[in-house]
Amino acid sequence: MGVHEVALPARMAKMMERARALAPLPMAVVDAGEEHVLAGAHEAAEAGLIAPTLIGRAREIRRLSSKLGIASATYPVLEAQTEQASAEMGVQQVLDGKAAGLMKGWIHTDVLMHPVLERLRTSRRVSHVFVVELATYRKLLLVTDAAINIAPDLPTKAAIVQNAVDLARLLGTTRPKVAALSAVEVVKPAIASTVDAACLSKMAQRGQIRHAIVDGPLAFDNAISKDAAKTKHIKSEVAGEVDILLAPDLNAGNILAKDLEYLAGATMAGVVVGARVPIVLPSRSDPPVARLISAAIAVLVHHHWPVDAEPSGAAQRR
Numbered sequence: 001m002g003v004h005e006v007a008l009p010a011r012m013a014k015m016m017e018r019a020r021a022l023a024p025l026p027m028a029v030v031d032a033g034e035e036h037v038l039a040g041a042h043e044a045a046e047a048g049l050i051a052p053t054l055i056g057r058a059r060e061i062r063r064l065s066s067k068l069g070i071a072s073a074t075y076p077v078l079e080a081q082t083e084q085a086s087a088e089m090g091v092q093q094v095l096d097g098k099a100a101g102l103m104k105g106w107i108h109t110d111v112l113m114h115p116v117l118e119r120l121r122t123s124r125r126v127s128h129v130f131v132v133e134l135a136t137y138r139k140l141l142l143v144t145d146a147a148i149n150i151a152p153d154l155p156t157k158a159a160i161v162q163n164a165v166d167l168a169r170l171l172g173t174t175r176p177k178v179a180a181l182s183a184v185e186v187v188k189p190a191i192a193s194t195v196d197a198a199c200l201s202k203m204a205q206r207g208q209i210r211h212a213i214v215d216g217p218l219a220f221d222n223a224i225s226k227d228a229a230k231t232k233h234i235k236s237e238v239a240g241e242v243d244i245l246l247a248p249d250l251n252a253g254n255i256l257a258k259d260l261e262y263l264a265g266a267t268m269a270g271v272v273v274g275a276r277v278p279i280v281l282p283s284r285s286d287p288p289v290a291r292l293i294s295a296a297i298a299v300l301v302h303h304h305w306p307v308d309a310e311p312s313g314a315a316q317r318r
Contacts (some may be wrong), residue, residue, distance in 0.1 A: 009133045015293065018188045024050055025101045027099060027298070029052050030105050032105045034076075040282070040286075041103060042051065044291065050295050053077075053098070054076065055080050057080070060311060076193075088115050094277050101277050101280065102277060103282075103298075109190055112279075116275055116279065122276055125208065126275050127149055127163045128274070129145070129164050129167050134264055135265065141174075141244075141245065145214055145247065146247060147272070157196055161212070166273075166306050168244055176233045178213060178214040178215070178238065179223035179247060180246045181193075182219065196248070197218070197248075200246070218238065223238065226240030226241075255302040268290050269292075269293035285295070
């Protein structure tokens with residue numbers, strides 16, 4: 001399927017237009033020797049979003065490229081025999097100034113992220129943000145973190161929120177509204193996520209989380225529906241107006257994101273932010289549109305991410 005045949009929902013189509021007006025992003029595609037990976041990278045390149053360098057088993061990459069009708073000389077190919085070698089080579093491409101973004105190929109996320117966290121850290125926390133468009137919701141919805149931080153503590157959640165807020169602002173929302181999710185909407189010391197959510201709300205009020213309105217704890221129904229919040233007598237600036245959903249942990253975030261995709265028909269894209277370069281981290285089962293929009297978001301992050309994301313020697317916990 002060519003780029004002009006990919007059906008994009010309206011808000012993501014505008015995002016794509018913004019990204020295509022910018023210079024293509026030099027992108028290292030890590031462990032590229034798989035058909036869907038190559039097709040996705042080629043699609044993004046044809047759309048003018050990225051200039052890919054393919055890393056992996058060169059013979060297999062060339063064989064699959066030929067099968068897909070991609071001329072063997074179209075993109076540079078770098079030989080790497082293992083997932084680990086591919087990941088290390090991708091990171092080195094960034095350090096050498098030859099790549100300004102990474103795209104996950106047919107590699108396990110933890111294998112890719114290990115050298116990223118070792119060598120591409122900045123002063124920020126690394127986190128993942130899904131960007132979601134739903135026919136049933138009137139604006140883009142961001143979900144975080146569903147891919148990187150497994151069981152974040154309060155300071156980590158604050159950093160995850162700030163990353164998502166800065167991405168939302170980059171995408172056009174001046175002062176995003178953030179719902180810190182939990183199972184209930186009242187503070188219960190036995191449920192740690194409710195305490196964290198209340199603290200995050202106060203941190204935003206005190207300026208420790210910038211440029212955002214944060215409320216919590218909120219259950220998902222209260223965050224997404226004014227009527228649900230009204231029924232429960234919850235007064236909230238965020239309820240029914242939410243831009244960002246902060247999950248209490250990776251399990252909850254991942255389940256929520258996949259529920260939205262597979263049961264609610266959401267169009268999903270996502271990016272890892274907070275590292276030295278944006279990282280496109282598609283699932284192996286993602287459709288072409290998800291890979292395409294994720295590449296577009298990476299382009300926008302590369303060109304517009306806040307300046308305080310410069311490399312730092314500060315240690316980052318994994």
